[in-house]
Amino acid sequence: MRTRRLALVVVALLAPLGGGCLFVAAGAAVGAGVGGYWVLTHRLYRDYPREMPQTTVAVRAALADLRFPPAAEETKDDTLTMETRAPDGSKISIEMRTISGRVPADGTTTRVGIHVGAFGDEATSARIHDTIARQLGVLPLAPQPEPALRPVAQPAPGAAETPPPPLAR
Numbered sequence: 221m222r223t224r225r226l227a228l229v230v231v232a233l234l235a236p237l238g239g240g241c242l243f244v245a246a247g248a249a250v251g252a253g254v255g256g257y258w259v260l261t262h263r264l265y266r267d268y269p270r271e272m273p274q275t276t277v278a279v280r281a282a283l284a285d286l287r288f289p290p291a292a293e294e295t296k297d298d299t300l301t302m303e304t305r306a307p308d309g310s311k312i313s314i315e316m317r318t319i320s321g322r323v324p325a326d327g328t329t330t331r332v333g334i335h336v337g338a339f340g341d342e343a344t345s346a347r348i349h350d351t352i353a354r355q356l357g358v359l360p361l362a363p364q365p366e367p368a369l370r371p372v373a374q375p376a377p378g379a380a381e382t383p384p385p386p387l388a389r
Contacts, residue, residue: 263315263333264345270356272318275330276300278355279314285351288312306344310337314348 268275283291283304291302291314302314315333332352334345353359 263313263335263340264342264349265331265333266349266353267319267329267331268352268356268358269327269329270358271328272300272316272330275316275332275352275356278352279316279332281355282348282351285355286348306336310341312336312344312348 268278270278279302280291283302288304288306291304291312294301294303298317300316302316304312304314306312313335315335317331319329319331321327321329332349334348336344336348
């Protein structure tokens, strides 16, 4: 009888510890899932008003122009994926797919997404996109200028104070 009570007390004392580990494990799983989703989906996308074959040639030429090794290509469904390596060994993944516009007169557009390294390098991705745009004869996106900061008006030194208000009667 006494042993049974002691076992119940031990189990009661250890139960919260197991629940805490469960919460830590669940939090780690959610964090890993969000991190993995961000890594897989964090690409810098730009749309080019050209057909897929013409854009593919421009991407190959841009990679050669920037002296990257030739990319391994894989076509799956309507998506063309290219993979190459940067000089530091990080992976550069380029994904292209055709997007048809809602207005037939717009023609087809090729969406190009670039992901550099494990967490994405926006500057390198933008440089590759600018080189692709130059190859296609499309104007690259111009960086937006920073808004100019206006000076804050400072009170003049020794400015006169107003007299105090009259007392209420």
